[in-house]
Amino acid sequence: MAASPDAAPRPDGPSGAKPEDLVLVITRTLAAPRALVFKVWSQPEHLVRWWGPQGFTLPSCTMAFHPGGAFRCLMLSPEGTEHRMHGVYREIVPPEKISFTWTWVDEQGDPGPETLVTVTLEEAGTDGAHTKLTLHHAVFESVTARDAHGVGWSESFDRLAVYVANL
């Protein structure tokens, strides 16, 4: 497939746009030991204290924290608008990796596009008090699509990324 006649830049090439332009990758170094960071992702009583943008709250959140287990949370905006999110944990490797699907569900209970979030935690520095968190949120590549194709991003996505960036 996708043998572009005028060779687009390769996803891992030294120059040009990267697939990351159309997939979210956020990296943070947190001032906390890795085990603690893992813990606040893995237990609902901790998760509700920080998950969501400023001013949002999570009045209810249930989670079965194991591969194949589901989470369901109700999120309230500062104006009181309800947002429901559902997902399923795909992979859990304490204390270094959590991956889960994530879907917003509308008022009728219909799910939106399924996305896949992968959080990896690495020790940062040698003091045992810092953790590098990398969050990867693949929006376009649904889990089913990925499983069906067994491939990640094609080089054609690079050109789309450039195009969208220039819109």
Added chain:
Amino acid sequence: MQMSADSLSQTFAALADPTRRAILARLCAGEATVSDLAEPFDMSLPAVSKHLKVLERAGLVSRGREAQWRPCRLDAAPLKDAAGWLERYRQFWEQSLDRLQDYLDELQMKDAKEGDDDGRKS
């Protein structure tokens, strides 16, 4: 914050296929006929037409009315919406991670305090 619009679902479903992404990438360079699009893929015209229908339904591609070759062109508006959607997720996470650090600070302060108390007891 609502991110579950039907049109976005269609856009993302259309973009989930590598052949369709390649077709869109080709159309970034300008209009093309179905046979132009089929050429690099080693695919039959009906197979390419099927992909084009998905892209048309998602509003990503429109086709000329000229009976014979009906050139395909990219309609970028849904792509722009998709990019905006992605940006909202970025804000969601950036703000969540700010709150995460605040919460971790709070937990560690509490731990340190309890640690001191323990120290005094022993």
